[in-house]
Amino acid sequence: MADNTSPDFEANFAPQLLGVHSASGAIILGGGVNFEPVFRAQVNTALRSEDWASFAALMTDPLRDPLPRVSSISTPIMAMIAYDDFAFPAYALAEAWQALPAATPRKLYLGTGGHQSPNNNGENAFRANWRRQWFDRFLKGVANGIDGGASITYAVTPSDLSQYTSPSSNWTRKTADAWPPEGAHEYRLFLHQGAQLTPFAPTGPETTESIHQTVAAGFDMDDVVNGGFNLALVELNIPRRTLSYDSAPLDSAIEFAGDPRVRLSVACATDRYQVRASLWDMPPSGTARYICGGSYFVFDDAPAGPNVFEVHLNANAYRFESGHRVRVQLENLQIHQPPVGAGLRFGPYIHAFDLEVRHSSTELSWIDLPVNECQAIVYGAPQLNSQGCSPSLSTSGSPSVSSAAPFGIDAHNLINNKSGLLFYGFALRASPFHGGTLYIDPPLRRTALQNSGGNAPPDDCSGAFSYDFNARIQSGVDPSLVHGARVFAQYWSRDPSSAPATNLTNAVEFTVCN
Numbered sequence: 431m432a433d434n435t436s437p438d439f440e441a442n443f444a445p446q447l448l449g450v451h452s453a454s455g456a457i458i459l460g461g462g463v464n465f466e467p468v469f470r471a472q473v474n475t476a477l478r479s480e481d482w483a484s485f486a487a488l489m490t491d492p493l494r495d496p497l498p499r500v501s502s503i504s505t506p507i508m509a510m511i512a513y514d515d516f517a518f519p520a521y522a523l524a525e526a527w528q529a530l531p532a533a534t535p536r537k538l539y540l541g542t543g544g545h546q547s548p549n550n551n552g553e554n555a556f557r558a559n560w561r562r563q564w565f566d567r568f569l570k571g572v573a574n575g576i577d578g579g580a581s582i583t584y585a586v587t588p589s590d591l592s593q594y595t596s597p598s599s600n601w602t603r604k605t606a607d608a609w610p611p612e613g614a615h616e617y618r619l620f621l622h623q624g625a626q627l628t629p630f631a632p633t634g635p636e637t638t639e640s641i642h643q644t645v646a647a648g649f650d651m652d653d654v655v656n657g658g659f660n661l662a663l664v665e666l667n668i669p670r671r672t673l674s675y676d677s678a679p680l681d682s683a684i685e686f687a688g689d690p691r692v693r694l695s696v697a698c699a700t701d702r703y704q705v706r707a708s709l710w711d712m713p714p715s716g717t718a719r720y721i722c723g724g725s726y727f728v729f730d731d732a733p734a735g736p737n738v739f740e741v742h743l744n745a746n747a748y749r750f751e752s753g754h755r756v757r758v759q760l761e762n763l764q765i766h767q768p769p770v771g772a773g774l775r776f777g778p779y780i781h782a783f784d785l786e787v788r789h790s791s792t793e794l795s796w797i798d799l800p801v802n803e804c805q806a807i808v809y810g811a812p813q814l815n816s817q818g819c820s821p822s823l824s825t826s827g828s829p830s831v832s833s834a835a836p837f838g839i840d841a842h843n844l845i846n847n848k849s850g851l852l853f854y855g856f857a858l859r860a861s862p863f864h865g866g867t868l869y870i871d872p873p874l875r876r877t878a879l880q881n882s883g884g885n886a887p888p889d890d891c892s893g894a895f896s897y898d899f900n901a902r903i904q905s906g907v908d909p910s911l912v913h914g915a916r917v918f919a920q921y922w923s924r925d926p927s928s929a930p931a932t933n934l935t936n937a938v939e940f941t942v943c944n
Contacts, residue, residue, distance in 0.1 A: 477777075478652045482729050500526050506535035506577070508564045510557055512544035513587060513722065513746045521689040521745035524609040535577045537564065540609070540745060541585030541601065551597050553585060580605035584687060586747045589711060589754075591719060609745070610688025615803035615916075615941055617684065619677060619756060621787070621795040627677040627758055629809050630860045632790050638697075641671045641705070641785040643762040651780050659777060661765070668778050670763050673787060676712060677756040681808035681822065681936060684756070687747035688800030690722065692758060693740050695793035697786040703728050704779040706764040707741040709797065711748070712755035722746045725764045727779065736793070758797050760787060803916075803941035804828045806837075810920075810936040813866030816927035819843040819891035821935045823921065829899060829940045831913050836898040841921040841935050844893030846884030850923025852877045852897045856910065858918050858939065866934035870918045875908060882923060895921055903942055915942045 469488070476485035492498065507530060511523045520540055527538045539560065541553050563576035585601040593599040606612060619627045623636040646667040657663045692707040708723030722744040728737070750756055762785075763778055789795045801807070806825040814820055821844045827837040839852060859871035882893025899919070903911045911917070920937040 474655055477655055480651060497526055497529070500529040501531060503530055504534055506564070506568045508537045508539075508560065510539040510543075510560075512542045512547035513540060513744065514542065514547040515544040516546040518545075519724075519744045521609075521742065524689075524745055528609065535568070536581050537576070538582045538609075539584070540582070540747070541603075542587075548595050549597055550599060550601060552599075553601055556583075556603070580607055582606045582609060582611075584609075584611075584747050586685070586687075586749060587721070589719070589749055589751055591717075604687070604747070606687075610800040611802070613803045613943070614688055614800040615805075616798040617686070617801045617807065618796050618798050619758075621675045621758065621789045621797075623789065625673075625675050627675040627756060627797070629858060631794060631796075635790045636788075638786045638788050639673050640787065641673060641760060641762050641783075643671060643703075643779070643781075643783050643785075644669060645780055645782050649780065654777065654780060664763070664778050668763065668780065670761055670765070673760040674710075675758045675760075678811070679714070679753050679755055680750055681752065681810075682806065682825070682938075683749055683752050684799065684801060684807055685747075685749040685805065686799040686801045689745045690743040690797055690799050691740050692724075692743065692795075692797045693738070694726075694760075694795045695736070695738050695788040697736050697788060698728075698783055700781070700783050701728060701730055702779060702781055703783040703785050704762060704764075705741065705785065706761040707743065707797075708759045708761070709743055710757035710759055711750055712757050713751070714753055718757065721748050723759075723764065736788075738793075756797075756799075804830075804943040806938050806940040808936060808938045810860070810867060810869045812936045813934045815843075815845055815891070815925050815933045817845060817889055817891050821891075821921070821923070821933060823935050823938050825938055825940075827900070829903065829917070829942050830944060831903055831911075831942060832944055833900060835900070837900040837903075839897050839899050839919055839921075839938060841895040841923075843891045844882040844884070844895065844921075844923055845889050845891065845925050845927075845933070846882055846893040847887065848882045848893060848924040848926075849879050850882060850895055850921055851879050852895070852899075852919055852921050854917055854919035856916060856918070863934065864930035864932050865928070866930075866932075868934065869920050869937035875910075877902065889927060893923075895923070911942055913942055913944060916940075917942060 472488055476488065509523055509527050511518060511520045513520050527536065530536055539557060542548055542550050543554050543557060563574050566572040567574055567576050583603055583605050585603050588594040588599060588601060619629055620631050622628060622632060649667040690709050694705065705726045706723060709721040711719040711721060724741050724743040726739055726741045787795060808823050812820040812822050821841055824840050825838060827835050829837045853874045853876045855870040855872065855874050857871035861868050877897060880895050882895060884892030918937055918939045921935040923933050925931060925933040
């Protein structure tokens with residue numbers, strides 16, 4: 431069975447602490463719910479014999495999978511779950527919640543406060559108040575308004591680890607009516623050779639990396655089941671193998687809310703293998719911070735050789751700060767990550783395999799982050815100028831077809847008293863240009879010339895440009911700048927003392943919003 435999503439339903443079986451994906455039979459670990467002994471015995475028999483057809487039949491029994499019946503629920507529903515819940519994936523609840531009939535009263539909270547996730551006093555109080563109001567509304571008939579307004583409240587996971595784990599910390603909450611929130615844009619970063627993660631697709635063949643799983647002689651699923659899916663036992667006999675891909679330090683913060691997805695192009699000589707994909711924050715300190723993850727299993731029905739699939743990572747709302755790196759990590763085992771404690775989330779695949787991860791112009795691998803489309807994201811590397819400075823971009827405000835507030839695109843560390851301009855286009859590209867990199871795919875639009883100002887001669891790096899892009903959007907001078915247009919912009923300026931006599935900043939991308 432091929433599992434082309436992470437689990438959307440989990441059933442936990444004691445004492446084995448076992449769970450499954452209802453459609454694919456992927457083995458998931460959880461705990462706490464006892465099922466009838468006959469059913470547990472049937473599951474264990476299927477596992478020990480690797481009878482995946484019988485295993486899938488047990489798990490897809492309509493009496494054990496509630497998702498198909500969700501669309502008929504009319505009872506008012508309030509649902510709450512933690513992003514970092516060991517037992518249940520938050521995105522699965524969000525998926526089921528959105529399948530409710532439109533007329534069913536509903537409230538969904540996504541944040542913290544469940545199983546091994548950190549407890550937080552403020553979030554716990556918020557949840558408790560919600561419960562009281564919900565019961566007052568639908569059991570006592572109190573018109574308190576809890577069933578009105580936005581149907582989703584989600585907390586943004588603090589990026590600072592001490593704030594994340596502190597019960598007394600304050601978490602930012604936001605609201606939406608869909609998950610991911612309305613106006614999400616899939617911000618894409620591509621996997622490259624040399625452990626790199628960039629916004630640019632590979633342009634040719636690249637060296638591949640491999641996940642090489644080994645299994646100790648004689649170790650099989652019978653040992654896994656009899657050992658209660660013990661993590662130490664599994665890792666002793668099936669060592670964890672890891673591949674990591676890191677972005678350059680971010681030039682601006684990136685905040686996402688939703689379910690990231692990793693798309694992988696792979697090749698494997700066998701038709702049974704497992705891939706764990708996870709998302710990490712790498713601050714300048716170098717201490718990796720786990721954010722979310724998911725797994726993909728292939729059992730028998732995928733052809734040996736090239737294969738393309740998508741790994742659905744768990745839901746979260748998180749902000750990568752400027753200067754941090756984004757990391758995508760691939761492994762052969764799914765471990766529930768710190769800071770809440772390690773544990774085996776999915777049962778292991780107990781056969782050896784060599785999985786080749788590919789990334790080239792014809793075999794692409796990437797991660798998509800659901801960011802707010804209006805969020806401006808600075809990318810690329812600026813060109814070093816003749817004074818040894820790296821001119822860089824920053825933004826302020828939001829791009830809008832209607833707001834009276836400016837959306838500033840600014841450049842700093844420019845050569846003083848030189849002319850330049852902002853140019854933009856509607857597609858991303860990275861190509862050499864006069865000693866720098868052009869990050870916009872032609873045809874290019876150009877604004878009027880500006881002077882960088884700054885100190886009186888001689889040349890230094892005191893120059894700067896500033897441009898209110900909202901004024902251009904709303905002027906109508908470019909009919910392509912309409913609501914929903916994705917824009918890529920970059921500054922060009924004179925630098926007579928350099929060999930190319932010109933200079934380029936890095937670039938910024940954004941969507942024109944209301």
